[in-house]
Amino acid sequence: MRIFVHIGLDGPATDRMQHVLDAKRNQLTGKGIRYARSPGARNHTRLFMAVTDPDRIDSLRFSRGYGPAEKQAALRKDVARGLLREVEQHDPQVLIVSAHQLGTSLCLRSELEQLRDLLSPISSDIRIVAHVEEQARMLARRYAHQVMEGRRSALDLELGLATAPDWWEAALQSAPAPDPSVGLFTEAQAAPFWLDYARLVREWDAVFGSGATSLRAMDAEVFGAQSLQDEVAQSFEITENFGKYDAQPFSAEPAAPWLTRCRQFNDVMLRYLDREKTVLPRPVWRRLLNEIRIDGAAIDPGSLSAISDRFAGDNATLLAKHPALTAQAMAPAAPSEPWAEPDPQFGYRATQYLLAFLPRIRQAARQEKQTRAADIAALNGEAPIPDPALPGLSPSAKEVMPPLAVQKFASLQGSAYAPHNRMGKLDEEAAAPAYTPIVPRRLPEGSTGNVIVACMKNEAPYIVEWIAYHRAMGVDNFLIYTNGCEDGTAEILDRLQQMGVVQHRNNDDWKGKSPQQHALNKALKEPVVRKADWLIHIDVDEFMNVRCGNGTLQDFFDRVPDATNVAMTWRLFGHNGVHRLADRFVIDQFDSCAPKYCPKPHTAWGFKTMFRNFGAYKKLSCHRPNKLDDTLRDQVRWVNGSGADMTGEAIKNGWRNSRKSIGYDLLQLNHYALRSAESFLIKRQRGRALHVDRSIGLNYWIRMDWSDFKDITIKRNLPRLQLEYDRLLADDALRHWHEKGLAWHRAKATELHANPEFEDLYRKALTLRLTETERVAYALALDMES
Numbered sequence: 001m002r003i004f005v006h007i008g009l010d011g012p013a014t015d016r017m018q019h020v021l022d023a024k025r026n027q028l029t030g031k032g033i034r035y036a037r038s039p040g041a042r043n044h045t046r047l048f049m050a051v052t053d054p055d056r057i058d059s060l061r062f063s064r065g066y067g068p069a070e071k072q073a074a075l076r077k078d079v080a081r082g083l084l085r086e087v088e089q090h091d092p093q094v095l096i097v098s099a100h101q102l103g104t105s106l107c108l109r110s111e112l113e114q115l116r117d118l119l120s121p122i123s124s125d126i127r128i129v130a131h132v133e134e135q136a137r138m139l140a141r142r143y144a145h146q147v148m149e150g151r152r153s154a155l156d157l158e159l160g161l162a163t164a165p166d167w168w169e170a171a172l173q174s175a176p177a178p179d180p181s182v183g184l185f186t187e188a189q190a191a192p193f194w195l196d197y198a199r200l201v202r203e204w205d206a207v208f209g210s211g212a213t214s215l216r217a218m219d220a221e222v223f224g225a226q227s228l229q230d231e232v233a234q235s236f237e238i239t240e241n242f243g244k245y246d247a248q249p250f251s252a253e254p255a256a257p258w259l260t261r262c263r264q265f266n267d268v269m270l271r272y273l274d275r276e277k278t279v280l281p282r283p284v285w286r287r288l289l290n291e292i293r294i295d296g297a298a299i300d301p302g303s304l305s306a307i308s309d310r311f312a313g314d315n316a317t318l319l320a321k322h323p324a325l326t327a328q329a330m331a332p333a334a335p336s337e338p339w340a341e342p343d344p345q346f347g348y349r350a351t352q353y354l355l356a357f358l359p360r361i362r363q364a365a366r367q368e369k370q371t372r373a374a375d376i377a378a379l380n381g382e383a384p385i386p387d388p389a390l391p392g393l394s395p396s397a398k399e400v401m402p403p404l405a406v407q408k409f410a411s412l413q414g415s416a417y418a419p420h421n422r423m424g425k426l427d428e429e430a431a432a433p434a435y436t437p438i439v440p441r442r443l444p445e446g447s448t449g450n451v452i453v454a455c456m457k458n459e460a461p462y463i464v465e466w467i468a469y470h471r472a473m474g475v476d477n478f479l480i481y482t483n484g485c486e487d488g489t490a491e492i493l494d495r496l497q498q499m500g501v502v503q504h505r506n507n508d509d510w511k512g513k514s515p516q517q518h519a520l521n522k523a524l525k526e527p528v529v530r531k532a533d534w535l536i537h538i539d540v541d542e543f544m545n546v547r548c549g550n551g552t553l554q555d556f557f558d559r560v561p562d563a564t565n566v567a568m569t570w571r572l573f574g575h576n577g578v579h580r581l582a583d584r585f586v587i588d589q590f591d592s593c594a595p596k597y598c599p600k601p602h603t604a605w606g607f608k609t610m611f612r613n614f615g616a617y618k619k620l621s622c623h624r625p626n627k628l629d630d631t632l633r634d635q636v637r638w639v640n641g642s643g644a645d646m647t648g649e650a651i652k653n654g655w656r657n658s659r660k661s662i663g664y665d666l667l668q669l670n671h672y673a674l675r676s677a678e679s680f681l682i683k684r685q686r687g688r689a690l691h692v693d694r695s696i697g698l699n700y701w702i703r704m705d706w707s708d709f710k711d712i713t714i715k716r717n718l719p720r721l722q723l724e725y726d727r728l729l730a731d732d733a734l735r736h737w738h739e740k741g742l743a744w745h746r747a748k749a750t751e752l753h754a755n756p757e758f759e760d761l762y763r764k765a766l767t768l769r770l771t772e773t774e775r776v777a778y779a780l781a782l783d784m785e786s
Contacts, residue, residue, distance in 0.1 A: 460741020
């Protein structure tokens with residue numbers, strides 16, 4: 001087996017390649033090529049952190065809690081075990097790992113040896129790949145990146161090294177002594193040693209073997225075009241076709257005057273932090289730099305011609321030795337006026353901005369101090385020392401929250417990720433007039449209208465309500481797949497099909513990773529789907545809650561006439577104190593929910609997509625359509641639940657809203673993942689449709705049992721739901737199977753209560769009381785530990 005180690009060097013270019021490898025991971029795995037997942041989903045940050053010298057603490061290790069040598073050693077073992085397991089599971093002929101920090105931060109022979117020693121138990125055939133461009137252009141981009149990470153010195157630093165006999169050593173000696181305790185890190189402050197590409201090759205070859213390192217051209221046109229996948233294939237000797245990938249153009253480089261502002265601000269910030277002996281979290285620091293942004297031209301690489309001249313001779317030799325380099329990529333820009341730091345404009349003074357930001361800086365620094373204390377306590381197996389200035393944990397949280405969750409709770413205080421209910425326009429606890437019934441539509445010839453495609457397993461007590469509700473608010477047809485049902489679900493759907501209400505398909509013969517995706521792939525061939533105007537894929541525990549007009553789909557469509565895709569954001573509803581399974585409407589029983597503003601954990605703002613069926617996407621997936629047809633790209637317009645445009649964020653991928661794209665003033669997706677506590681027990685016993693290999697225990701309850709706020713807006717649908725529900729259940733056969741399904745679930749609940757494991761889970765779930773912030777903190781800790 002061969003291992004390719006991709007070491008960058010350019011951050012944005014490396015990120016592009018990683019997006020391709022991540023998007024095509026499953027296809028490549030099937031062809032014997034594994035892009036590793038265990039060290040990180042895209043950039044293998046954990047691999048990089050695991051091999052740095054223990055006493056050379058970088059910003060990533062520090063911010064993620066791996067600064068202490070013993071904790072880093074544990075990380076190294078975990079990364080090594082994870083890679084071995086991944087290789088044993090997939091048995092690839094080629095393994096690819098990639099992190100741009102490997103090339104831009106590993107500078108000591110001992111670090112390269114640690115990387116080799118970590119990988120060599122998997123294979124001794126290790127190849128190193130680096131993408132490079134002419135040094136002045138690389139330096140201009142790297143300098144901008146460093147400034148955004150806290151660099152305090154100007155480009156005079158590198159220009160002063162242009163005549164140094166040994167660039168590599170001079171660059172390493174250019175940085176001040178690092179001090180993580182105040183946010184001073186070598187990788188942000190030092191001149192980039194790795195611009196000496198010839199030395200870079202010698203250093204890596206010395207550890208991995210002569211000829212192991214290959215340099216390839218970092219061509220901006222290639223990395224911003226559809227031909228990017230060809231470069232990925234050539235870089236890692238992939239001969240199999242693995243499909244197309246559409247890369248977007250690179251973002252514009254930051255304005256040179258803005259970089260001046262940021263660099264000067266970094267200098268005064270570092271002096272302040274050193275005086276106060278404190279540290280500012282990087283996300284807060286970056287936000288402050290963005291607030292002093294101004295527009296203008298980027299740094300001209302031609303002004304750095306002294307750097308180009310310094311490496312011209314080496315580059316000629318490298319072009320001859322490395323066939324994947326190109327003269328175009330290594331050609332310097334036309335010389336221009338020598339670089340001088342631009343004026344920051346408008347009378348800018350960094351000290352004035354520091355003074356204006358000081359309250360936020362002090363608050364963030366205090367929170368970071370508490371986080372660090374909690375991290376040290378967790379490392380030592382001790383309970384964290386609470387900060388007297390922080391709101392206290394609830395009694396329930398003190399009993400169950402592990403140290404990492406307490407640490408997360410501390411870091412959430414006052415942060416941009418702290419949950420709250422102060423957004424949106426509706427008073428969600430106020431009663432409103434009932435929605436009026438609507439007359440079923442007469443669809444034009446050849447149209448199946450608004451169509452829901454769904455997958456179900458053992459959902460008998462809930463099906464009729466869910467069907468009746470959505471029919472009463474404008475859904476015209478349903479295509480439902482089932483597999484492994486024991487409770488009468490299949491029989492209920494068969495009867496509804498006989499009544500002309502749904503189309504039911506058996507999915508017991510599913511293949512692949514999940515029954516759900518198998519069903520969705522088959523659904524695209526069904527006439528009811530091909531002839532649909534709008535397609536919706538939701539589950540039986542999800543209810544579309546239109547919060548405008550008469551609460552119908554048409555009322556929403558009238559508000560967003562140009563939309564082709566609607567991200568219907570989840571609002572997670574908890575068990576609302578309901579212990580026992582009852583034959584009552586779900587939307588009436590459960591009205592306690594998550595706060596409106598809840599950017600963490602990632603599940604809270606997940607969305608499902610309702611989209612026009614005009615062929616823009618070729619694949620139907622769990623949360624959204626995929627495989628965009630580029631010829632129809634200009635016709636696609638995504639909106640959120642408030643009708644605001646979010647096309648740029650969602651057109652290619654993504655299944656959750658961000659703080660920028662969140663909105664549900666007009667439409668939200670009520671997600672009743674738990675229902676009653678007994679229903680949760682049954683769900684825990686049978687697993688999930690999408691991930692059949694994952695059990696659902698207390699962790700799932702913690703993530704989903706939101707009970708801090710009320711939202712009764714969906715209850716305006718109750719009268720018209722009742723009318724349609726009664727009309728459907730007037731059918732004797734349907735009512736028989738509904739009652740039989742309810743009895744099956746009650747018997748199953750009794751059986752599970754008699755099982756000590758499930759009864760213990762039931763009681764633990766009912767006694768757990770967490771505030772919304774504690775729940776977020778606990779979920780974040782679970783995400784990190786998994």
